[in-house]
Amino acid sequence: MFLAWNEIKRNKLKFSLIIGVLVMISYLLFLLSGLASGLMNMNREGIDKWQADAIVLNKDANQTVEQSLFNKEDVSNSLKKQTTLKQSGVIISNGTHEENALLFGVTDKSFLVPKMIEGKKFHKDNEVIADESLKDKGFKLGDKLSLSQSDEKLKIVGFSESAKYNASPVLFSNNNTIQKLNPSLSSDKTNAVVVKDANWQKKSLPNNLEAIKIENFIKNLPGYQAQNLTLNFMIIFLLVISATVIGIFLYVITLQKTNLFGVLKAQGFTNGYLAKVVLSQTFIIALIGTLIGLILTIITSAFLPSVVPIKFSIVTLTIYGVVLIAVSLIGSLFSILTIRKVDPLKAIG
Template sequence: MFLAWNEIKRNKLKFSLIIGVLIMISYLLFLLSGLANGLINMNREGIDKWHADAIILKKDANQTVEQSNFNLNKVPNDYKKQASLKQSGVIVSNSKNEENALLFGVTKNSFLMPQLIAGHKFKKDNEVVADETLKDKGFHLGDKLSLSQSDETLKIVGFSSSAKYNASPVLFTNNNTIAKVNPMLTKDKTNAVVVKDKHWKNKSLDNKLEAVGINKFVENLPGYKAQNLTLNFMISFLFIISATVIGIFLYVMTLQKINLFGVLKAQGFTNGYLAKVVLSQTFILSLIGTVIGLALTLLTSLFLPSAVPIVFNYATLLIFGVVLIIISMLGSLFSVLTIRKIDPLQAIG
């Protein structure tokens, strides 16, 4: 380790280039990780807050809530906890701002309602509770909302914690209000029934309905899988690029020091010792690059606008950092193999 660190100090410019490349790779890697988590969160954060086990939908609705429509009496009332969910896509405007949103018809005390952060729950028709992402987009308590597809006017009486569903902000209201906006959702009709029951698979259902596990339901949300696969592929390729770049840099540097390694071998330094020197150098360089890249990522996140869906999972960042260091060290094995093949007599000339 001493020899490795001493060489780094004596050749600051050369090794700074490697550190610079590692900083850029780790910076991009950590940002992509945060973006991937942010996009996942945008799709499922409202669903996760239900803490549900399954959702009941019409079989031919392709596991899409808004396309599902059935009579409530077709669902047996024998689940541990269950709640009707009515959904309608809306475009809301408060005269200054316009936003695509989802209108959820739920009962006031339903577990589908997230925690309030301002105002109160809806008490009468045409009152809504909006999730806080709408608050960030210029909507306020007391705002009167006009709808593009209905003559009804809604009033914001409260804000809940962020509860996006499939990347859309959500407005919560009672069943009477959503029936006015969407006449297909009458008192006896619903789009879905969300259940909390570990034994939901053992319950019998009407042959036109299906119960879907909540995780499977999330995975089948439009665009969810494609989004995640794309970002995961990008992250995987960054790991490969990192190993390749570090491997090439160290290999070139090893070729430049063949005479030096030949002298060291002639003086009795073993292949194992020289391999440890190269691996120690790689570890130091990758550690410095990864730590600086992580610090820059966290600093950047403080200045990103709220519209950028970035959420950091610190355990994931730590794992990615460790994996990046390990992969960088694997990339240095090309240099180790080259050192083993050096003949001291030929290298010295």
């Protein structure tokens, strides 16, 4: 480690270039990981707050709530704890701001409604609770909302914790309100039944219905897997690029020092010792580059606007940082193999 660190200090410019590349790679890696987490959270945060085990849908609905429709009495006594869910897409406007949203029709004490942060729960028709992401977009308590597809007016009486569903903000209303907008959702009909029952798989349902594990339901949300796979592939490619770049830089540096390694071998330094020097150098520059990239990421997160779907987790950032350092060490193996092939007599001349 001593020899490795001293060489880095003597060749600041050369090693600074490698560290600079690592800083850019780690910075982009951390931002992509935050973007991946943010997009995942936008799709599933409302569903996660249900803390449910399964959801019952019509088999012909392709696991899509809004396309599902069935008699709620079909599952009335089948499962332990359950609540109906009626859903309709709406375009809302308070006169200043316009937004695409989802309107959920739920019962008064439904566990689908997240914790309130402001205002009160709905008690009358056309009263709604909005999730706080709408508050960040210019909607406020008491706003009268006009709808593009209906003459009905909705009034925001409260705000809940953020509860986005498939990247859309959610409004919660009673069943009468959503029925006015969608007459097919009559009192005896529902789009879905959300279930809290650890033994839901053992319960029987009519042939036209299916119960889906919540995690599987989330994975089948439109765009969810495509977004995750795309960003994960980008992260994997970044790690591969990192290993390649580090490997090339260190390989070139090793070739430039062939005579030096030959002299060191002639003086009795073993291949194992020289390999440790290279690994130590790689660890030091990878650690410095990763830490600087992490600091830049934290600074950037403080200035990003709330509309950017990015979410950082200390655990995730730590894991990616460790993986990046490990991948950089793997990239240095090419240099170690080159050192092993150095012949002291040929190197000295």
